[in-house]
Amino acid sequence: MRSVFGVLLMSLLFFFCKKELKQPKEELIMYQSSEMAALMNAMYEGNMTIKNKILEGESIGDFPETYLNIHNAVLTDPADRNASFEAFSKLYIQNMQQVYTGAKDSLKENFNKTINSCIACHQTTCTGPIPRIKKLLIK
Ligand code: HEC
Incomplete structure (x- = not known):
């Protein structure tokens, strides 16, 4: 009787553990980063590298042409690509160049x-990432 209960308990535990293990994977599949979010993250990393190179006095190489995709990358909410977005993205690219x-x-x-x-x-x-972006500034 005891061992039957034990087996039942074990399989229950196994069931829950398996469920917990499976969850993060499903979330990864469900979470789809937009083209624009992916580009933004690449620009963040790229600029962090440039910041460090400037601080070290190293050469920064060439303007990454992929940044020009800001003009056509698909946004999470396509309605965000309005006149103001276009103006700000042109200014950003000019400054970056x-x-x-x-x-x-x-x-x-x-x-x-x-x-x-x-x-x-x-x-x-999109005000959320501003504190993170501020970390890129060279003091
Ligand atoms: C022309 C407007 C504009 C400019 C310029 C801009 N961003 Fe963004 N950024 C956005 C918008 C809009 C989103 C949301 C994108 C989406 O969800 O599709 C975003 C998203 C982000 C994110 C979050 C990405 C994620 O995983 O959700 C980061 C980080 C970011 N931007 C950093 C930067 C950095 C660093 C720069 C400059 C090198 C920059 N952005 C320039 C408008 C801009």
Whole structure:
């Protein structure tokens, strides 16, 4: 009798454990990052790398052409691509290109100007990531 109960308990535990293990995987499949969110995360990482290179006095390479996808990447909410978004994304790209082509002695200034244009757009569309973006600024 005892062992039957034991087996039952074991299989119940096994059942629950299996369910718990399965959950994160299902969430991963369900969570679909938009093209724009993926691009934003890539720009975040890219700019963190550039920030460190500027601080180390290393060469920053060339403007990443993939950033131009900001003009056509699909947003989570496509209605966010309005006139204001277009204006802010043009300004951001202009500033970003200036970082790569501008004078070496205004590199830090140009970089911070670019990050401030990320923040400016975010203030109008998606305020959540602003504290994170601020960490990119060079003090
Ligand atoms: C023209 C407006 C605009 C500019 C410029 C902009 N963003 Fe965004 N950002 C958005 C919008 C809108 C979203 C939401 C995207 C979505 O959910 O599809 C977003 C999302 C994000 C996210 C969250 C992504 C996620 O996983 O949900 C991060 C991080 C981010 N942006 C960082 C940046 C950084 C860093 C820059 C500058 C290098 C930048 N953004 C420039 C509008 C902008």
